[in-house]
Structures are given as structure tokens and as C-alpha cells.
Amino acid sequence: MTADTLTDVFETHRPVLLGVAYRMLGRVADAEDVVQEAWLRWSAADRGEVREPRGYLVRVTTRLAIDRLRQVKARGETYVGPWLPEPYVTDFGDTVPDTAERAVLADTVSLAVLVVLESLSPLERAVFVLREAFGHPYAEIAAMLDRGEPAVRQLAVRARRHVEERRPRYDVDPAQRRDLTERFLAAAEEGDLEGLMSLLAPDVRLVGDSGGKSKAPLRVLETADKVGRFLLGAARKGIPDPSFRFLELNGGPALLVLSGGKPDAVFQLEVLDGHIQSVYIVRNPDKLRSLASV
Structure with a gap:
């Protein structure tokens, strides 16, 4: 060769x-x-x-x-504050033509699932990824990991059960998520607390990842009142020379906030029954470097 x-x-x-x-x-x-x-x-x-x-x-x-x-x-x-995966551009293009397969790939790379995968052992995580995301047969995974097939099947069952028990339930319709993201941005920019609150589920959660290197909540915020007021407060403070871009990250629509043309934050929403159930904010500059050229 x-x-x-x-x-x-x-x-x-x-x-x-x-x-x-x-x-x-x-x-x-x-x-x-x-x-x-x-x-x-x-x-x-x-x-x-x-x-x-x-x-x-x-x-x-x-x-x-x-x-x-x-x-x-x-x-x-150790990590300062909540941890989120680094945002990952997922434009599968024509490499994944099948809609069902595209949905599986997107689901296994979502922020919510990747956070759960952090709690698996390295072997459990490998088996879950190879089986659930890429569909490798158990015998093939066993050969890859130098393990017996029965052991790999046990790892797969344990990992799948763990993920299913801890993975939040969300709607995955990208059009609905994009629409709510646009309305979310408009309400925050306009300082419209009532409009913002109408988009949030009562038990909404906000997870901010700054790594201690920029401003973001050091604890998970819960309830619509706390999340809404935090978002409006952050919007009022603003950032210098802001601009916004929509793109696909981790299998779904996301909002990239730029300051002076440089990535400043990523917002991604998870939606259930027409309301925002989770708000993910990544502001750790180390995790935004790969988006500078997007």
C-alpha cells in the first residue's frame, strides 16, 4: 500500500x-x-x-x-463549577443519509447524554459508544477490547441501564428547538421577562460551564423564576460588539454568541412539550477555540 x-x-x-x-x-x-x-x-x-x-x-x-x-x-x-462537554459541530452531510441513523448519532452526542457518560467506567463508555452510536456487533466489540463476548454484553446492559435511568427526556424536533432558541434570544435581548418566562418549563434547569475562567453560575440554577431572572440580568450587562450565529452542535441547533467576532458563549436548549427544559451555557474559553473557524 x-x-x-x-x-x-x-x-x-x-x-x-x-x-x-x-x-x-x-x-x-x-x-x-x-x-x-x-x-x-x-x-x-x-x-x-x-x-x-x-x-x-x-x-x-x-x-x-x-x-x-x-x-x-x-x-x-478538579473542575471549577459544573462541567459540560466541549461543543462539537455535527453536520453529518451526506455521510448519514438515513433519518433514523442520523437521529441515533445525534442522540448519542447530545450534551445531556455525554454528561451521563462521564459517570460510566472507561470500558462501559467504550462499549456504549461502539454499540449504541455505531452499531458494532458484540463479538466485534469484544475483539476490539480483548474481552469475552459475555462480559461485553454485561457491560452493555449495565451502561444502557445507567444512561436510560439518568438521561432526561426531551423532544428532538430540530425545527421546534430552533424556533424556541430564536424566541429565547429575542426575549432576552428585549428584556422581556414575561415573554421569557412563557418559554421556560416551571422546573427548568440552567447549567453553566465556565471552568472558572469567565462568568457563569457556579451551581446549577433551577426553577423558571431563577433561570429567567439570571438570563435577563446577564443580557442587561451585555458583551462588547455582540453578534450571533445559529449552527448545529451536538446533534441539535445551538446559538453561538460572539464578541468582536470571537466566540464568547454557546447556548443550547433542550425542549419538552413545547417548553425549554434545560439551558446549557458553555463559556470556558478553552472549549470554544474549535469554533473560531466555524
């Missing part, structure tokens, strides 16, 4: 590899590092031992991601 062919094969599978690594790690930069390491392993691999390139590359990427995840957990990193 020539160098050009090696590169072409790897680039064909790069989106899948990045998708696996991001779902495992919740961090774009870490996922890109893992994929780069997978490329080094691929370029140095014995071609005679690689029967199926995609399977080989997914296996290598998954193992590297597990190692990275274990390192993070072993360091016991």
Missing part, C-alpha cells in the same frame, strides 16, 4: 474515528490528539495483519481513548 493510499484510507475513516474519540472523551482537542496517534499507529502497522482497515482503526482509536480517559480519571482533575 503506497503512502498516498495509506492517507486516503485513513482520511476516509477519520470522521468515524473522531466521532468515537469525542464521544469517549467529551473534548474536541483530546479527540483530535487520539485520532492523530491512531494515524501514527496506522502508518507504522504491518499491512499483513490489517484485514479490515475500518475495524483496525476503530479498535486502535477506542483503546487510545480508553487510555486517555483512565489518565484523566487517575489524575482526579
Whole structure:
């Protein structure tokens, strides 16, 4: 296999590899590092031992991601305030033509699900991602992880049960979420408390991730009154030279707030029965760098 062919094969599978690594790690930069390491392993691999390139590359990427995840957990990193995954651009284009498959991929990369995945062990997370997001057979996952198939099935059942018990229930209609996001922005900009409150569910939650590096609540806010008043207060303070962009992040519509053309915050809403159930705000500048060129 020539160098050009090696590169072409790897680039064909790069989106899948990045998708696996991001779902495992919740961090774009870490996922890109893992994929780069997978490329080094691929370029140095014995071609005679690689029967199926995609399977080989997914296996290598998954193992590297597990190692990275274990390192993070072993360091016991502390984080200031609530933690949210790094926003991830998810425009699947024509690579996922089937509507049902697109919905599955979007659901497994949502902020709500990724937060739940943080509480799984690295092996449980790997099995969940490979099975639920990418549909790999149990036997194939077992081979990738050097585990017996019965053990992998047990991991899958445990991980799925854990996610289902903790994953909030939301409507996934992107048009409805986009409409509510636009109305949410208009009400906040106009200082319309009544209009904003009409959009919020009574038990709405606001989760702000700043990492202690910018302004955001250090605790989860709950109830429409607290969330609405916080949002209006934040809107009144404003940001210098603001502009706004709608884009698809983590499988759904999101609002990117820019200050002087640079990413300042990401807002994403989860909707249930026509009302906003959760407001996610990412303001940690380290998690917004990948959006500078979007």
C-alpha cells in the first residue's frame, strides 16, 4: 500500500474515528490528539495483519481513548463549577443519509447524554459508544477490547441501564428547538421577562460551564423564576460588539454568541412539550477555540 493510499484510507475513516474519540472523551482537542496517534499507529502497522482497515482503526482509536480517559480519571482533575462537554459541530452531510441513523448519532452526542457518560467506567463508555452510536456487533466489540463476548454484553446492559435511568427526556424536533432558541434570544435581548418566562418549563434547569475562567453560575440554577431572572440580568450587562450565529452542535441547533467576532458563549436548549427544559451555557474559553473557524 503506497503512502498516498495509506492517507486516503485513513482520511476516509477519520470522521468515524473522531466521532468515537469525542464521544469517549467529551473534548474536541483530546479527540483530535487520539485520532492523530491512531494515524501514527496506522502508518507504522504491518499491512499483513490489517484485514479490515475500518475495524483496525476503530479498535486502535477506542483503546487510545480508553487510555486517555483512565489518565484523566487517575489524575482526579478538579473542575471549577459544573462541567459540560466541549461543543462539537455535527453536520453529518451526506455521510448519514438515513433519518433514523442520523437521529441515533445525534442522540448519542447530545450534551445531556455525554454528561451521563462521564459517570460510566472507561470500558462501559467504550462499549456504549461502539454499540449504541455505531452499531458494532458484540463479538466485534469484544475483539476490539480483548474481552469475552459475555462480559461485553454485561457491560452493555449495565451502561444502557445507567444512561436510560439518568438521561432526561426531551423532544428532538430540530425545527421546534430552533424556533424556541430564536424566541429565547429575542426575549432576552428585549428584556422581556414575561415573554421569557412563557418559554421556560416551571422546573427548568440552567447549567453553566465556565471552568472558572469567565462568568457563569457556579451551581446549577433551577426553577423558571431563577433561570429567567439570571438570563435577563446577564443580557442587561451585555458583551462588547455582540453578534450571533445559529449552527448545529451536538446533534441539535445551538446559538453561538460572539464578541468582536470571537466566540464568547454557546447556548443550547433542550425542549419538552413545547417548553425549554434545560439551558446549557458553555463559556470556558478553552472549549470554544474549535469554533473560531466555524
